[in-house]
Amino acid sequence: MTQDELKKAVGWAALKYVEPDSIVGVGTGSTVNHFIDALATIKANIEGAVSSSEASAARLKAAGIPVFDLNAVDSLSVYVDGADEINHHNEMIKGGGAALTREKIVAAVAKKFVCIVDESKQVDILGAFPLPVEVIPMARSYVARELVKLGGDPVYREGVITDNGNVILDVYNLKILDPKTLEKQINNIVGVVTVGLFAARGADTVLVGTQNGVVTKS
């Protein structure tokens, strides 16, 4: 199977975590796009969705699924999203698509985070994928200098403005041995909006698309 077929398999497998009549938290990216396609087939059985990006909101609406403002929703039973890397403790790097801040917010509200990935995303140690950090534009150079002090090589993602009007620094050459501590350290730098490390709130369930089928991990 191709990588996209593996993504499709986990996107559809995630349907079983969707509760009837619920509002579903929906992430962003090429894997989640398959989940949205699957969700469209049961749209009559759900109330709607909360989206983590303008891109996913547009895809949900195009599929006829009502999209709610998160402020209008008290709780979400499930949040389904992809990842750029995931380790064996269900800690992730996310934000390759620049949606990390809204993703972290929607994930925080949800009772259960179901992460859907193809097997190429699994790693022993996070950091081969450059770590995205969303930054207030005027703080970009300052934050970059602070990230160098933490041992990384930040690179400005040129031409990208997030849905929140901010910029992204991608931090290369990190070997992340303690994701929870690094998440706190980077979030504490003034001017950082969100770091794309999802460790304090990792995934509760991971669906991995493999050549032998979808493997479920908790």
Ligand SMILES: O=C[C@H](O)[C@H](O)[C@H](O)COP(=O)(O)O
């Ligand atoms: O900002 C983007 C998100 O964190 C995505 O979940 C992540 O980049 C994975 O995307 P894809 O499913 O396209 O590999």
